[in-house]
Amino acid sequence: MLTPQDVRQPSNSSPVVPCSARHTAETFAIGTLPASTGSSYDDRRHGRWIYHTCQQRFDRFLGADESLALRIRLSWAWFRPSQDAWGQGARWYRCDVVGGPDGARSYRPLPTTARGLFSKQQPNTWLTCARGATVTGSVKVPCSARHDWRAVTAVKVGQPGDPYPGDRIVQVRSRDYCSDWVGAWMHYPTDYEFGYTWFHRAEWQAGNRRSVCWARTDR
Incomplete structure (x- = not known):
């Protein structure tokens, strides 16, 4: 515990x-x-x-x-x-x-075992959604709770051996890739809202090469 x-x-x-x-x-x-x-x-x-x-x-x-x-x-x-x-x-x-993300103030009880928890399905209880007008500054919640945004993918913005390209380039790549990906995820509607969470030099140097894409949806 x-x-x-x-x-x-x-x-x-x-x-x-x-x-x-x-x-x-x-x-x-x-x-x-x-x-x-x-x-x-x-x-x-x-x-x-x-x-x-x-x-x-x-x-x-x-x-x-x-x-x-x-x-x-x-x-x-x-x-x-x-x-x-x-x-x-x-x-x-x-x-x-x-039983919680990085920075959580408390942890939730886990299932009997977390082994293979996502191997056959993606339980909303443990997926990340957000509640708020925009992704930035929103409150992150389980997707089983009321929400306005869903994290639908994490796009690759660099290769393992790449040096850090700078904040601006990572941000632009994240925006462009997420725009395309969320549009496809929502079956290319005429109008849709998306957001993205991108990471900085410290996370890049630790090995992360991905940014999270968000779709505005209450589903």
Whole structure:
């Protein structure tokens, strides 16, 4: 039963509970940090290595592709040993899926297991929609709740090896690609509204090459 306050800490020793009981987190990956990430407890290389490792396994665990993974109301957290255990040589890591997006103030209970949650269907309870006049500044809500916008895809705005092209280029690509994609998703109506969420240099350097496209719809 993790909380957002728990996942902000580098280590966690919360009591485990059966997955058949009420829970907000489920461990989906464990392993050992490689020597290449350094021997210091706070070395930033740990996080960079973990980002790719846990993100890929998170997607596979849920049955989600890159696009869908950016549009769901689930996220993941990772933990390492306590500083005392680290000093004694422990180097394990643990990746947990948690029942809320990054920045959530609270987590919702997960199903008995989140494994394969999106492999056969896309439950509205865990998809991201928004309520507000525009996407910018809107309140993000589950698509099972009343909403004005739905995140319908996440378009690719660059290739893995590309250097960051700058804010303006990413924004323009996001706008143009999302305009085309949302128009097709809505079957090319004569008039439609769309929005987009694009990311900056820090997310690009972490490996993200996608922007989220939104369609104005209450469905």
